[in-house]
Amino acid sequence: MKINIDRLLSDIKEYAEYGKNDQGGVTRPSFSQADHEVRARFIKELEDMDLKVTIDGAANIWGRHKGNGKKQGSIVIGSHLDSVPNGGKYDGPLGVLMAKEIIKTLIENNVILDHDLEIVSFTAEESNDFNLSTFGSRSFVGRLKIEMLKDVFDSTGARLSDELINAGGGLDKFPMMKEMGKDKRAFIELHIEQGQRLESKNISMAVINRVVGTYRSKVRVIGQSNHSGTTMMEHRKDALTAVAEMILEVERHCQESGSSVVGTVGKLTVFPNAANIIPGQVDFIYEVRGETEEGIQHKVNVIQGAWEEIARKRKVDIQHQVFLDQKPVVLDEDIVHILQSTAQEMEEPLMTFSSMAIHDAAHMAMITKSAMVFVKSIDGKSHCPEEYSLPKDIEKAGTLILQGIMNIDRELT
Numbered sequence: 492m493k494i495n496i497d498r499l500l501s502d503i504k505e506y507a508e509y510g511k512n513d514q515g516g517v518t519r520p521s522f523s524q525a526d527h528e529v530r531a532r533f534i535k536e537l538e539d540m541d542l543k544v545t546i547d548g549a550a551n552i553w554g555r556h557k558g559n560g561k562k563q564g565s566i567v568i569g570s571h572l573d574s575v576p577n578g579g580k581y582d583g584p585l586g587v588l589m590a591k592e593i594i595k596t597l598i599e600n601n602v603i604l605d606h607d608l609e610i611v612s613f614t615a616e617e618s619n620d621f622n623l624s625t626f627g628s629r630s631f632v633g634r635l636k637i638e639m640l641k642d643v644f645d646s647t648g649a650r651l652s653d654e655l656i657n658a659g660g661g662l663d664k665f666p667m668m669k670e671m672g673k674d675k676r677a678f679i680e681l682h683i684e685q686g687q688r689l690e691s692k693n694i695s696m697a698v699i700n701r702v703v704g705t706y707r708s709k710v711r712v713i714g715q716s717n718h719s720g721t722t723m724m725e726h727r728k729d730a731l732t733a734v735a736e737m738i739l740e741v742e743r744h745c746q747e748s749g750s751s752v753v754g755t756v757g758k759l760t761v762f763p764n765a766a767n768i769i770p771g772q773v774d775f776i777y778e779v780r781g782e783t784e785e786g787i788q789h790k791v792n793v794i795q796g797a798w799e800e801i802a803r804k805r806k807v808d809i810q811h812q813v814f815l816d817q818k819p820v821v822l823d824e825d826i827v828h829i830l831q832s833t834a835q836e837m838e839e840p841l842m843t844f845s846s847m848a849i850h851d852a853a854h855m856a857m858i859t860k861s862a863m864v865f866v867k868s869i870d871g872k873s874h875c876p877e878e879y880s881l882p883k884d885i886e887k888a889g890t891l892i893l894q895g896i897m898n899i900d901r902e903l904t
Contacts (some may be wrong), residue, residue, distance in 0.1 A: 492600055494592050494889040496882055502588045506532075506572070507580035516577035516876035521550075521615035521626070522654040529572055530658065533587070533612060540594065542610070547668050549630035550660030552612045556594050558604040562904065564676040565607040566896055567859075568593060570851065571616035571627070578617075579878030585866070585885070586681040587612045593893050604900040606676060613851045614658070620645035628851035631668045632858050675859040676903050677826055679892055680852040682863060683880050687871035689842060695884040696891060697842040698830045699863035700822050702853035706779045706787050707815035712737070714807040716763060716771030731761055731770035733805040740797040741777070744790060752781035752790045753847065782845050784818050820853040823860035829902060830862060833895040839887055860903075864888055864895075 509529040510519030519525040533552060537544050542554035555565065570586025590610040597608070613627030621643055629635045640662060643651040652662050684690075689697055714730035738756045745754035755778045762772040779794075781787040795811075802809050827843065834841035846853075846863060855861045866888040869879045 492596065492602070492893065494589070494596050494886065494893060496886040496889070498595075499588060499592045499885070499889065500882060502592070503580055503584060506584050506588065510574060512577060514577050514876060517574045517580055518576050518578070519572070519574040520576070520617070520619050521573040522649075522658060526573060527658065530612075533572065536591065537610070540591075540598070542594070545671075546659035547631065547671060548655070548660050548662060548664035548666075549627045549635075549668065550614045550655050550658035551627040551631060552659075553671075554591075554594075554610045556598070556608045556610075558607045558900075562605040562676075562900075564674040565609045566604070566899055566903075567609040567611055567675055567678045567855075568680070568892065568896065569609075569611035569613065569678075570680050570682060571613045573615055573617050573619070575617050575874045577876060578874050579872075579876055581683045581878050581880055582685070582873050583616060583682075585683060585880070589681050589885075589889050589892065592889065593896065596893060602897070604897070606900050606903065608896070609675075614660070616851055620647070621651050623651075625849060625851055625854055628854040630665065631672060632854050633669060633672075634854060634857070637662050637665050672858045675855070677823075677860040677899055678852060678855040678862075679826065679830075679895070679899075680850055680855075680861075680863045681888060681892060682846075682850060682865055683873060683878060684865040684868045685848055685871065685873035686868065688844060689865065689867040690869065690871060692842065694840050694842050695867050696834075696839070696888040697844055697865040698827050698834070699846045699852070699865060700824075700827045700843055701782060701845040702820040702822065702849060702856075702863075703780045703782050703845055703847050704784055704787050704819035705815055705817045705849055706791055706813070708777050708811050708813040710737075710775050710777050710812075711810040712773045712775075712802075712807050713810070714771050714805070715769070717769045719767045719769055722769060727769055728771075728806045729769050730773045730807055733801055733807045734759070734773045734775060736801045736805075737798050740801070741779075741794055744794050744797070745779075750786075750790070752779060752786050754779045754790065754794065780847055782819055787819075817849065817853075820856050822852065822856055822862045825902075826860045826862040826899065829898050830864065830891065830895045833898055834891055837887075837890065837894065839891070841891075864892055
């Protein structure tokens with residue numbers, strides 16, 4: 492039994508029309524007009540499949556296909572439908588639409604599982620104007636509380652609580668999510684790799700056994716603004732040149748041999764940002780990701796020690812504000828093993844490694860057995876219009892999950 496790859500590819504193409512832009516990409520942030528339109532289509536399609544549709548407090552969309560009732564609870568497959576600005580058509584939607592295709596395939600082949608089977612599309616997985624990425628899954632598992640969200644606004648002044656209501660959710664519906672979470676027996680998320688590990692080995696798919704941790708802070712470097720012509724070089728306290736050295740220290744330490752840690756500095760804001768004024772202040776976002784909490788913290792300590800020396804040398808001040816310190820997540824060994832065994836049954840090669848990006852599966856691991864499947868990305872491209880996975884690779888990954896779900900259904904109580 493295999494998925495209908497042509498039907499799936501048609502779905503992917505049609506869903507990419509929602510938020511399609513002039514650059515050939517997809518811009519579909521959660522709560523945008525394009526997001527509301529794609530939500531309406533998705534809900535209608537679930538209803539047409541006779542699934543029981545539920546929209547929870549975080550506006551996550553759930554569709555439930557009943558099993559035979561021999562075993563309690565549900566196996567869940569899904570991902571997200573929102574996109575980054577000018578993103579591609581696979582990141583997120585591939586996982587959701589594959590889940591829909593798998594349920595269709597089971598229905599067409601008259602296969603009824605012992606567990607119920609659910610599809611989910613999580614709200615606002617991508618970074619967004621509310622600064623709450625993986626919002627839907629974090630809310631569902633209780634990591635985001637009502638009191639934390641009452642007074643959250645985006646840059647236009649829109650209130651998150653109002654946007655949730657417009658999308659069918661609402662803070663008043665948050666308590667129901669705790670009850671919903673109690674019957675989830677397993678969660679599997681399909682995603683494009685967003686890297687080149689699979690492509691470098693010419694292997695179609697991987698099972699993910701761990702999601703890296705992420706440390707992220709807002710950094711402000713304060714120097715002194717002054718006239719660019721009359722202030723001699725030895726008298727300057729240039730915040731931007733200090734930041735340039737700081738960025739290179741991040742790169743240098745994360746490039747060390749044997750390091751599994753990656754570091755990035757992005758989103759720089761320079762003040763006053765004028766051609767004839769020495770920059771007196773620079774704000775930026777600093778991020779470190781790694782497979783172990785110890786490895787992340789060691790790298791952060793080493794880098795910040797180097798920054799202190801730069802600050803003394805260049806006579807600037809450095810301020811830090813940590814706003815994300817997410818620990819690495821080990822995914823479920825049982826589900827990973829079942830998926831590995833399923834690939835062996837299929838006689839398909841399979842890699843097993845960590846995800847260097849955060850996904851909804853990492854949060855779902857708090858309440859249920861959670862794992863991921865990656866499909867090969869051509870040139871490792873993602874978050875851009877050029878992201879692409881070959882149909883043959885997608886079909887193999889879909890078949891792995893389809894067959895894997897039936898094996899999970901048999902083995903789970």
